[in-house]
Amino acid sequence: MRSVRARAALGATVVVALALVAAGLAALLVLRANLTDQAGLQAEVAARETAGQLALDVPYDQLETGDEEDHPVQVTDEDGRVVAVSKDLEAISGTGTDRVTPRPSPAAPGKGDDGGDRDNDDDDDDDDGAGADPGRGEVSTDEPDFSNGTATVDGDRADYRFASVEATDSAGLTLTVHAGAPLAAEQRAVASVRAAMLAALPVVLLVVAGVTWLVTRRALRPVEDIRREMAAITASEDLGRRVPEPASRDEVARLARTTNETLTALESSVDRQRRFVADASHELRSPIASLRTQLEVGAAHPELLDVEGAVADTVRLQVLAADLLLLARLDAGERPGNARLELGALVREEVSQRTGDRIAVAVSVPGSGGPEVTGSRGQLARVIGNLLDNAQRHAVSSVAVAVRAEGGGAVVSVTDDGAGVPEAERTRIFERFVRLDDARARDDGGAGLGLAIARDVATRHGGRLTVTGAGERGARFELWLPGSR
Structure with missing residues (x-):
């Protein structure tokens, strides 16, 4: 049945x-x-x-x-x-x-x-x-x-x-x-009582079956309403609709509330995915169009080919594709590695490889290499690199990075003396493809994915990434990671 x-x-x-x-x-x-x-x-x-x-x-x-x-x-x-x-x-x-x-x-x-x-x-x-x-x-x-x-x-x-x-x-x-x-x-x-029981048994069972049927139908009516609404949502693909929530406080009401919460999360996820695809398409369109134009001009007039510009657009396209791929892996739930890392040594290594920075980075790391953390070496190095890139983009004359132990974990702080981040924007800047036009405008082709990647990687490692002011001028980004066990 x-x-x-x-x-x-x-x-x-x-x-x-x-x-x-x-x-x-x-x-x-x-x-x-x-x-x-x-x-x-x-x-x-x-x-x-x-x-x-x-x-x-x-x-x-x-x-x-x-x-x-x-x-x-x-x-x-x-x-x-x-x-x-x-x-x-x-x-x-x-x-x-x-x-x-x-x-x-x-x-x-x-x-x-x-x-x-x-x-x-x-x-x-x-x-x-x-x-x-x-x-x-x-x-x-x-x-x-x-x-x-x-x-x-x-x-x-x-x-x-x-x-x-x-x-x-x-x-x-x-x-x-x-x-x-x-x-x-x-x-x-005994025969009379037995006959009376046998005569009454079918009547009692019929009453029990009928009452159970009616009570169950009444109890399951909200479930049928939820099913019908979910079928309509599936058919219309309108994630803005919600299932009816009964006024009772029973399991059916909790099911309806949970279903609506799931629909809300699904709608938000789909909206983010759509915005992500739209923004990614927009960001990819510019370097691809520029590269195509340069190649077409070079094909028609080889003497006018801007090789350096073509290489720059190709590098920009390559970096953007790598960022999108990493975000896709993070969204898919990729688990971080479990390697034990000395955070101070990782910071020194990352800074030593940055030979093209316009401002020298001041490094403050404990002599022993700093506290140890557990995670993916490549992803954590990417976070540190993104924070340094962000600081180099907006600093006026100084960029500093420091490592310290705090709260049973390790903290990496990156400070610059730029315009800083308005307090009202300190949450929004970690969203994907978000760029502050005034205080932290893009001037070197950034796509607004570096801080989003850094925050997602920190979250996957059980840590957090925050931004505060750095005195009268500038911004300080702090990455906290739990210590290794």
Whole structure:
């Protein structure tokens, strides 16, 4: 199923169905156990009543067993011989023996040793004046044994709960009374409850499925609105549109806010990319057009070919292409190297290679080479070179570079005595293709990418690049990098 609503409704229905089935089975088991215990109690009462009569030596054929259909009775002796049964008992099972025909033992109550009538002997004894007490038996007080079985009384067969109670008559004969209580009421009650549960289960599951479907549809309605708006944004390519944000504070609202934040970041990224492409095209157009013009003139009039100008335009084009390539790699997430570098030594090396600077660079580096940092040697050298190029372009008479340890890292500061950077522009100058027309105007063909590259490289290395004033006149650029670990 592709629908979340359908899956949610099905899942909730299955879970509720399993829970209801488990609860129903537990309820049925508890109900059956309780009703079975009640039937066992009734059987125990009937068995003890009969056992009490046997303890009083009531003859077997005179035992009162109450309602034979409700409480069938079977009495057995120590040898398992059936000595008495209730009236109309035709068959029985579950009591240890299925015989229902009494076979009294020779010493049964009501019989003498010679098979004569014990009551007549007692009368004779009384006539003789003996006056002897025949004594009484007893009923066992132990917990009776219970079992389930069947009995057929007057042609009707039914299930019963049997209780077995022992009794001893006055002659010392131990008898076992098996009395039953019908389980028909228990079976009817369990069947009724089971039928009610089975009838109610589909209705309950249908209600659960319907409610879950409606609730899920209502909960997912904002998600569908977000999906629809995102589809429209994709079709129109209008990144200025935003998805609707629900007023709730749930996960859907957070999803909508995150989606809008992503769209904002994407729109900003696309805008920057478009500006970058436009600016790069503009910057590339000038040297290419100049170089083409010079080559066309040289082709038509070789004596007029400005070789130095053509070389300068080619170098400018080469530098611009290298800058654009480096920015593209940085935007693609290129990870910096992990080489350990002495920042002071790197600064001295970079300054020593600058033989064409119009102003000598004053270097202040610790004698030991300065603090160590971790990163890409080429990229960090590019940052230092860009900062020195910027200082040379705008300085009047002095350019200085210094290295020091600070805040668990290293700082490279480049200072010039030029016009400085207005405070309102100290963030914007790090944007790509940005040049300040008044204070820091381009005079040697810079494209406005040097400081942008320096800032991006510093950020990739976990550092930062800032600009401040240098006293009454000039600017100070400070590159901070974390120390190596």
